[in-house]
Amino acid sequence: MCEVDVCVVGLGYIGLPTSLVLATNGSKVHGVDVADSVTSRLQAGLATFEEPGLQDALDAAIGTDNLTVSDRTVPASTYIIAVPTPIGSDKSPDTSYIQAAAVQIAGHIQPGGLVILESTSPVGTTEFVAKTIYSLRPDLDSGDLAFAHCPERVIPGSMLREITVNDRIVGGLNPQDAARAATLYRTFCTGEVHLTDARTAEITKLAENSFRDVNIAFANELSMVAEGLGIDPWEVISLANKHPRVNILQPGPGVGGHCIAVDPWFLISSAPNETKLIKAARIVNDFKPSFVSEKIKRELESSDGTSVAILGLAFKANVDDLRGSPSVEIVEELASSRPDLLIRVVEPFITDLPSNFRQYSNIRLDSLEACLENEELIVLLVDHDLFKKVDMSLLATKRIIDTRGMWRELNV
Template sequence: MDKVCVVGLGYVGLPTASLLASKGFKVHGVDVNWQVVQTINRGEIHIHEPDLDVLVKSAVNSGNLTASLEPAPADVFILAVPTPFTDGHVPNISYVEAATRAIASYLEPGNLVILESTSPVGTTEKISVWLQELRPDLDPNSIYIAHCPERVLPGQILKEIITNDRIVGGINPASTAKAEAFYQQFVTGEIVPTQARTAELSKLAENAFRDVNIAFANELSLICERLNIDVWELRELANRHPRVNILKPGPGVGGHCIAVDPWFIVDSAPEQAQLIRTARQVNDSKPHAVVSQVKAAAADVNQAVIACLGLAYKADIDDLRESPSVAIVRELARESVGHILVVEPHISALPASLDSLGSVQLVALDVALDKADILLLLVDHQAFKQVDRQKLQGKTVIDTRGIWR
C-alpha cells in the first residue's frame, strides 16, 4: 500500500488523510500550525465535521496517521493548502508554492504529486516548473504531477470523498494515468481523466455556475423589496414552471469556494468573464443591503438591541470563512447601529474580527430572543428553525433565509 504525505490538515486535508489511513495507507500529515499537529497526534480534531473525531482517533491509534511540521518521504504527495485571493481579487498561490518547496527535497523518481487545492488555471503546470528549478537532479518525466480538485460538501465530507466522481488532470498522459490509479484504490465514484488545465477550470466553473444562479436569486430579492413583493412567494410561484428552478436568496455568499473561485476565472480572462464578474459583485453587495434593512428598522427604536442569528457561511457547520454574516455583524457594529447580540451554536468564542470591536456579544439563543428588539436571521441552522414562533411576537424580524414565514 502506498505511503502518502498530505500537506495541509484543514477542512479537506485532515478528512482526506484520516480516510486514507483508515483504508490502510501509511499517512504522514503536515501542517504549519504546531497546535494542529499536536492535536491530531493526540487523536483529536481542530475542526468540526460529523464523525471526523472518531475517524482521526482510530487512524492515529492504528499507527497509520501521524502529523508533523515537516514532510516525509512518500509515494504520493497531496497538496491541500489554502488558495485565497489578495486585494483586487488577485489569486494568491503562495501556499501552493510553499508546499511545493517543502516537499521538493523528499521527492524520488516515480513519486506522484497531486494538487487538490482549488486553483487558478495553470497552477499545476507551475508546480512542475518549480520542481524542475528546485530539483534539477531529477528527470522531469520521473515525477508525476496532477490536479484532482476536491468537490466535497461540509457536513458530508467523509462520505463525498469516497462517493463523488473525481476529475483527474495530469500535466501529461502518464501523470493522469498515475493519479487515476491512485484514486481508484479508495473512490467508488467515477474517475474522469482529462488534462490539468481543464480539471482546474472545471472546478472553478462548477462554483461560478452556482454563484451566478445565487446572484439571480439575490438580485430578485432586492427587486422584490423595492416593489414591496414577498420574494419567497414569488419564488414558489415561478418555480412551478417545469423548467425554472430559482435558488433561495440569502444575505450573501460565503465559504472557501463559491465566494472565491469565480474571481480566479475573472483574473484569468477578465474581458470574457463579464457575467461571472457581475454575479460576484451582486453577491458581494448583498450584505450591505441587509445592513441597510437593519438600519432602517433600528431608526424607529431607541437604543435598539439587535440579535444576529448565525455566523457560519451555511447551515449547521462552524466554518466562518468568507461568511457574509460576519461581514454584516462587523458593519453593524462599526456603524453603531445598536447593541449587537450574536447567536452561533457551533462556536464557543467570537472570531477575532468581531471580538476586537468590543460592542458584539456572543449569547445563547434564549437570551437573544428575550432581549432583542430586532431579530436578524442570517443562517438557517436547525436550532433556529425550531424556534417557537410566539417568541417572535412584538419584535421586528428580518429573515434573510425565509425559514420563519
C-alpha cells in the same frame, strides 16, 4: 522505498478528511501542517474542526497506525497539496501557499514520485508546481516525476461521505500521470474517476462553482428587486418555480465559504474580457451583505433601537466554518458604523467570537434563549437547525428580519 505512501501537505477542511480516508483505506499517511494548534490537537487525537463523523474517522485512522502528523514534510511516494488558495484585496489569486508546499516537497521527493494538487487553483497551477519543484531539483530530469490536479468536490456537513461517493476528476500533465493519480483515488472513491488533462481539471472545478455563484446571484438580485417593490421574494420564487423549466434558488444574505465566493475570481483573472457575466454575479453577491446591513439599520432607526440579536455567523447551516461568511461581514459593518449598538450574536457551533471581532467592544456572543427573551429585533442570517426549532410563540411580538425565508415558511 519510502515508508510513507502519501504525505498530505495542509490539514485543513480538505487535507484532514482526505488523510483520514486514505489512512483507513490502507495507505500509510503523514499529514503536515505549519500551524502548531492543528498538529498538537491531532497528535492528541482531537479533531480540529466541527464536522459530522470527523472525530470518529480520526479515531479509526489512529487505530490503524497508518496516520502520523507533524509540521515537517517527509519522503513519500505521493504528495497531496491541500493548502488554502485565497484571493488578495484586489481579488487576484494568491498561490503563495501552493508555492510554499511545492518548495517543501522538492526537498524530499525522489524519482518516480507523484504530486497531486487538490487545492482549487487558477488554470496552469499544476504546471507551476511542476516547474517550481524541477527548478529546485536539478538532479531530476523532466519526466522523473508525475503531476496531477484532482479538485475536491465536498460540502461542509457531508465531507467524509462526499469524499468517497462523489465522482472525481483527475487531470494529469500527461495521460500517464492522470492514470497514476487515478489509481490512488480508486482506493477509496466509490464514485466514477474521470481522467483528463490538468488544465481541463482546473477550469472544470472553477466552472462548477462559478455556475453556482451565477445562479445564487440571480436569486439574490431578484430578492432585492422584489423587496424594493414591496413584494415577498419567496412567494415570487415559489410561484416562478411552478414552471416546469424554472428552478430559481433561494436567496440569502450573500455568499460565503472558501469556494463559491472565491473560485470565480480565478476565472475572471484568467480571462477578464470574457467573464462579464461571472464578474457581474460576483458583484451582486458581494453587495448583498451591505444590502442586509442597511436594512437592519433602517429597522433600528425606525424604532430607536439600541441593540439587536443576530442569529448565525457560519457561512452555511450546521457548520462552524466562518470563512468568508457574509454574516461576519454584516456584523462587522454594524459594529463599526454603530459603535453605540449592542450586537448579541448567537452561533451554536463556536465557543468564542472570531479574532477580528476583538477590536469591537459592542459585540457579544450570547445564547438563543437570552436573545429571544431580551431583544426586540431578531435578524436570522443562517438557517441552523437550532433556529428552525424556535417556539414560534416567542417570535410573535418580535420584529423579524429573515434573510433565509425560513420562518416565513413556518407561518411566522
